Amino acid sequence: MSSSSLTVQKLAKRYGDFIALAETDLTVTEGEFLTLLGPSGSGKTTLLSLIAGLSRPDHGAVMIGKTDVTYSAPHSRDIGVVFQNYALFPHMTILENIAFPLKMRKVGAEEARKRAQEALEMIRLPHIAQRYPRELSGGQQQRVALARCMVYRPSIILMDEPLGALDKKLREHMQLEIKRIHRELGATIIYVTHDQEEAMTMSDRICLMNSGKIEQLGTPADLYFRPKTLFVADFLGESNLLPATAGRSQGELMNVEIGPQRVAAQALANNEVSVGDAIHIMIRPQNLTIEKAEAKDRISAIVSDVMVTGSLTKIYMNAVDASLPALVAAFPTRLNGDQYRMGDKVALLWQGADAIAISEKTRS
Numbered sequence: 332m333s334s335s336s337l338t339v340q341k342l343a344k345r346y347g348d349f350i351a352l353a354e355t356d357l358t359v360t361e362g363e364f365l366t367l368l369g370p371s372g373s374g375k376t377t378l379l380s381l382i383a384g385l386s387r388p389d390h391g392a393v394m395i396g397k398t399d400v401t402y403s404a405p406h407s408r409d410i411g412v413v414f415q416n417y418a419l420f421p422h423m424t425i426l427e428n429i430a431f432p433l434k435m436r437k438v439g440a441e442e443a444r445k446r447a448q449e450a451l452e453m454i455r456l457p458h459i460a461q462r463y464p465r466e467l468s469g470g471q472q473q474r475v476a477l478a479r480c481m482v483y484r485p486s487i488i489l490m491d492e493p494l495g496a497l498d499k500k501l502r503e504h505m506q507l508e509i510k511r512i513h514r515e516l517g518a519t520i521i522y523v524t525h526d527q528e529e530a531m532t533m534s535d536r537i538c539l540m541n542s543g544k545i546e547q548l549g550t551p552a553d554l555y556f557r558p559k560t561l562f563v564a565d566f567l568g569e570s571n572l573l574p575a576t577a578g579r580s581q582g583e584l585m586n587v588e589i590g591p592q593r594v595a596a597q598a599l600a601n602n603e604v605s606v607g608d609a610i611h612i613m614i615r616p617q618n619l620t621i622e623k624a625e626a627k628d629r630i631s632a633i634v635s636d637v638m639v640t641g642s643l644t645k646i647y648m649n650a651v652d653a654s655l656p657a658l659v660a661a662f663p664t665r666l667n668g669d670q671y672r673m674g675d676k677v678a679l680l681w682q683g684a685d686a687i688a689i690s691e692k693t694r695s
């Protein structure tokens with residue numbers, strides 16, 4: 332299978348007065364695994380349907396490689412689609428189900444059977460060819476849906492919440508399967524999910540959507556550690572967001588005031604922050620250190636909950652300064668580590684480079 336790049340230029344879609352997708356530009360490179368992530372109603376499915384040709388844009392273009400496919404029929408786009416409700420044909424065997432797209436494309440019966448069997452090997456279910464869909468588990472049916480999409484070797488595969496109906500364990504297993512198949516096929520994949528962990532583990536890049544617009548596009552690490560907006564900082568993973576006022580820069584770092592406290596934070600190049608601006612500083616739980624101590628020159632908090640989640644211990648806290656939000660710190664669980672209990676008073680500490688300053692102006 333050869334892969335193709337996909338380019339979306341000024342693509343837009345309204346339903347009446349409602350803007351489901353604001354004018355959007357996006358390039359997905361050949362062989363890339365790109366995830367569209369975002370809250371419900373943010374426009375992910377709208378964008379995917381426009382790419383698949385299942386709905387028409389108000390304006391803009393969809394290009395596969397150098398070919399403009401904006402108004403081409405879905406089946407002539409060299410795009411495969413896998414949805415959450417995988418709708419296999421109940422009266423056909425699994426092999427017939429998988430061979431079906433080939434039959435539609437006038438591939439000869441013998442060749443279609445051979446390729447369908449190869450697709451079954453790919454999803455590691457070679458023994459179920461003669462079964463019917465009702466005889467398969469949910470996870471097996473989803474793999475068959477994947478095989479049915481791969482069998483005609485589209486150069487781009489779109490997946491809309493393909494694992495949404497599966498339980499957590501099976502979901503995680505299928506995530507690995509899809510990544511393996513992606514590596515083996517080398518296809519370009521555009522994947523929709525609202526599960527941020529799934530997006531983080533699977534994607535080369537994540538396109539985070541909010542209210543019909545791309546909020547940020549980048550690698551999982553970009554979005555997690557270098558969010559451009561408060562929405563991104565809040566949406567992706569747990570974070571502490573402390574309201575603060577920007578002060579002067581000092582080398583790489585910036586002085587920041589949180590109430591009466593002066594602390595250090597980092598202003599990234601992509602977040603324009605000036606002295607006196609209202610900002611939030613974002614600190615990830617694993618970058619927040621706590622100590623059982625009274626420290627006048629540090630933010631103090633009272634432990635409200637302790638959760639051992641297995642490899643991580645999470646300490647939830649309320650800041651003594653009631654104007655600050657609730658806080659969370661996380662560290663590797665250790666048998667003989669410090670023990671914290673509800674009601675303990677702690678002082679907070681972090682490295683300036685781990686506290687990212689984000690302007691209040693980025694709030695959408």
Ligand SMILES: Nc1ncnc2c1ncn2[C@@H]1O[C@H](COP(=O)(O)OP(=O)(O)OP(=O)(O)O)[C@@H](O)[C@H]1O
Pocket residue numbers: 346349350351369370371372373374375376377378525
């Ligand atoms: N056919 C339609 N007619 C009117 N409004 C629509 C139609 N399809 C989608 N919308 C609206 O457009 C917005 C974007 O919908 P879309 O399905 O793209 O969101 P999404 O990000 O995929 O959400 P979810 O995660 O819930 O699937 C929503 O507010 C939705 O109600």
